[in-house]
Amino acid sequence: MMTRTRFIIAGTALILATNLVALAGVAYNHSGEPESILKLSQRELSLPYYAINQHDNSGISLSLRWRTLHVGSDTRNGFGVNYASWRDASAWLDQAKLAALGFDVSKPVDSTEGRLHYNKLLSKEVLLVLELDGAAYQSALARAKEAAEQEQSLFAANPDNPKLKERAKTANDRYLQETQKNSRLFAIDAGLDNTALRAKYADRTRYLIVRGQVRPQLNEVDHKPHLTGYISRLSIEEVNVPLSFRPLFEPMLRESGRRTQSVPHYEVTLTYGKRLEPWISAVHVKAGAQ
Amino acid sequence: MNPLSRTDAQKQADEIRIFQKELARLEREGVLTLTESQHTALAAHHNGLLARFTQTFDIDRDARGKQLSLGMRVASFLGALALAASVFFLFYQFWGRFSVPAQVTILLIATLATFTATTWIQRVDATGYFTKLAAMVAFACFVLNIVMLGQIFNITPSDKALLPWAAYALLLAYVCDLRLLLAAGILCLIAFVSARTGTWSGMYWLNFGQRPENFFPAAFALFFIPQLIRHERYAGFASIYRVFGLLTLFLPMLVLANWGQGSYLDLDPNVLEGFYQILGFSGSALAIWLGIRRNWSDVANSGVVFFVIFLYTKFFDWWWETMPKYLFFLVLGLTAVLFLFILRRLRAAAIKTGESAS
Numbered sequence: 007m008m009t010r011t012r013f014i015i016a017g018t019a020l021i022l023a024t025n026l027v028a029l030a031g032v033a034y035n036h037s038g039e040p041e042s043i044l045k046l047s048q049r050e051l052s053l054p055y056y057a058i059n060q061h062d063n064s065g066i067s068l069s070l071r072w073r074t075l076h077v078g079s080d081t082r083n084g085f086g087v088n089y090a091s092w093r094d095a096s097a098w099l100d101q102a103k104l105a106a107l108g109f110d111v112s113k114p115v116d117s118t119e120g121r122l123h124y125n126k127l128l129s130k131e132v133l134l135v136l137e138l139d140g141a142a143y144q145s146a147l148a149r150a151k152e153a154a155e156q157e158q159s160l161f162a163a164n165p166d167n168p169k170l171k172e173r174a175k176t177a178n179d180r181y182l183q184e185t186q187k188n189s190r191l192f193a194i195d196a197g198l199d200n201t202a203l204r205a206k207y208a209d210r211t212r213y214l215i216v217r218g219q220v221r222p223q224l225n226e227v228d229h230k231p232h233l234t235g236y237i238s239r240l241s242i243e244e245v246n247v248p249l250s251f252r253p254l255f256e257p258m259l260r261e262s263g264r265r266t267q268s269v270p271h272y273e274v275t276l277t278y279g280k281r282l283e284p285w286i287s288a289v290h291v292k293a294g295a296q
Numbered sequence: 297m298n299p300l301s302r303t304d305a306q307k308q309a310d311e312i313r314i315f316q317k318e319l320a321r322l323e324r325e326g327v328l329t330l331t332e333s334q335h336t337a338l339a340a341h342h343n344g345l346l347a348r349f350t351q352t353f354d355i356d357r358d359a360r361g362k363q364l365s366l367g368m369r370v371a372s373f374l375g376a377l378a379l380a381a382s383v384f385f386l387f388y389q390f391w392g393r394f395s396v397p398a399q400v401t402i403l404l405i406a407t408l409a410t411f412t413a414t415t416w417i418q419r420v421d422a423t424g425y426f427t428k429l430a431a432m433v434a435f436a437c438f439v440l441n442i443v444m445l446g447q448i449f450n451i452t453p454s455d456k457a458l459l460p461w462a463a464y465a466l467l468l469a470y471v472c473d474l475r476l477l478l479a480a481g482i483l484c485l486i487a488f489v490s491a492r493t494g495t496w497s498g499m500y501w502l503n504f505g506q507r508p509e510n511f512f513p514a515a516f517a518l519f520f521i522p523q524l525i526r527h528e529r530y531a532g533f534a535s536i537y538r539v540f541g542l543l544t545l546f547l548p549m550l551v552l553a554n555w556g557q558g559s560y561l562d563l564d565p566n567v568l569e570g571f572y573q574i575l576g577f578s579g580s581a582l583a584i585w586l587g588i589r590r591n592w593s594d595v596a597n598s599g600v601v602f603f604v605i606f607l608y609t610k611f612f613d614w615w616w617e618t619m620p621k622y623l624f625f626l627v628l629g630l631t632a633v634l635f636l637f638i639l640r641r642l643r644a645a646a647i648k649t650g651e652s653a654s
Binding site: 010013016018020021023024025028029031035062063065066067108119122125126128129130131217219242244245246249250252281282283284285 | 498
């Protein structure tokens with residue numbers, strides 16, 4: 007049996023070594039040139055949906071809101087949080103991309119064997135490229151605008167139709183939401199090699215490379231099975247708010263607890279380090295937000 | 297010779313009590329009569345042993361003491377879980393009010409302090425109940441320490457955290473002779489080995505539960521650990537390893553026997569379900585046989601439980617919809633009776649083998 011002295015030494019060493027390894031990882035992540043630095047607003051980094059005094063947890067964390075551009079021209083993916091969790095397929099996450107990410111896509115999709123195989127494939131952790139206020143967001147904006155204009159012209163042609171009136175109003179609300187509230191952060195590519203992705207998306211203030219999980223799925227397109235992928239989640243979706251920035255968010259949380267309609271406006275500088283782990287390096291609250 | 301542990305001391309004290317009762321009965325019936333000096337010598341010997349055991353290990357000297365002891369075991373188990381939860385919530389309640397260096401320092405100091413407290417309590421607590429409470433709180437603090445570092449610094453979740461947790465729980469379990477901590481350590485090991493097995497096949501580690509076959513390597517490893525490492529000094533440890541090994545083997549098998557799509561194998565789900573049903577029946581029957589043969593009651597009982605579960609699950613699949621309910625439950629009852637007959641015959645055969653061997 008282990009002696010008491012050895013027990014104390016072993017236990018203490020285990021505790022200290024584990025903490026040391028974890029903190030060394032943090033130091034490595036923070037060292038050198040940051041992987042990316044993005045200035046995100048409340049549209050991309052949202053406050054939790056609860057009032058601070060209603061929880062047992064005194065910590066504050068912000069949720070990263072990201073989206074994917076839907077395959078078709080459907081504009082519905084403009085609402086809610088982390089829209090891709092609806093399993094909306096991204097145009098770029100096709101069979102070839104899945105193969106490049108290491109999924110076995112050799113089986114024919116229209117066979118029983120293929121269906122069985124693809125339905126069984128599970129999520130894989132890969133690197134995802136998130137683009138801030140880029141071409142993907144402009145496409146989503148253009149689609150919402152086009153849909154609003156179409157609904158408006160339909161209603162203009164039939165001014166007595168209450169259904170068309172309602173549809174025109176909804177489409178216009180969606181367009182406004184797209185211009186003012188929805189996240190502008192879109193997942194636009196995926197890969198396994200960080201260096202290759204960074205070479206392709208060099209702007210570190212616009213393109214964020216993060217870890218996330220991708221899963222293949224079989225969809226029906228024109229009554230035919232179609233293999234595509236969807237992003238199930240990011241590996242880190244919550245970002246801790248350190249004590250130094252806490253006073254800036256506390257009034258907003260109290261406000262959200264009162265269920266008022268006002269939306270706080272802020273800009274958070276989110277820095278990603280060498281291990282693709284984020285931290286908040288600056289917060290700027292816009293005038294009138296509190 | 298001094299007994300090795302509290303459990304051994306308790307076992308010897310129980311044997312002394314049974315011997316004293318039997319001796320009194322034999323004397324009453326006139327089968328055996330000890331002289332006065334023999335009586336005195338025997339009583340002095342037993343009292344001396346019991347006094348030493350009580351002083352060193354705080355054992356239960358009679359049946360009433362044993363009953364109270366069971367209550368204390370239950371209380372210390374529930375208390376250990378509640379205190380561990382309390383530590384979690386205490387930190388969560390206030391951690392947002394501290395700066396990052398203060399958070400890290402508090403977490404580290406809390407972990408080291410509870411570990412030191414456990415070593416001290418273990419030295420002064422002969423019963424082991426308070427040691428169990430302290431060790432569980434120490435383990436909770438260490439888990440909280442790593443979880444919170446992950447949260448404070450937004451670290452990517454990793455299965456690697458399970459390894460130091462398992463090592464810490466096993467260290468506390470072996471040094472303080474605590475089965476609750478052994479179970480905690482084993483659970484961490486099961487999760488780690490299963491997650492690693494899953495990642496080797498390419499899946500994200502947190503999805504390891506979606507392929508029940510990931511648990512099989514951990515199951516076999518756990519079952520054979522007591523064969524490779526001797527556990528005589530640690531009462532009940534070998535049994536816990538074997539039971540967890542069987543649970544880790546049969547529960548995933550039970551899932552696969554009803555959900556063939558969860559398998560790695562690219563075969564017809566119905567074929568896979570049939571395959572795992574047969575494997576479940578034969579595996580649990582093998583466990584019963586092995587348990588009886590090796591005198592491992594834990595293995596035999598686990599085998600019986602899983603054999604019955606596999607059987608009843610099949611009965612449910614076959615007859616729940618089609619049979620009248622009274623008939624369905626009658627079949628279940630009759631199966632239980634049949635099972636009793638089989639087990640009685642097995643027990644009789646085991647007794648006969650034991651007698652012929654002696």
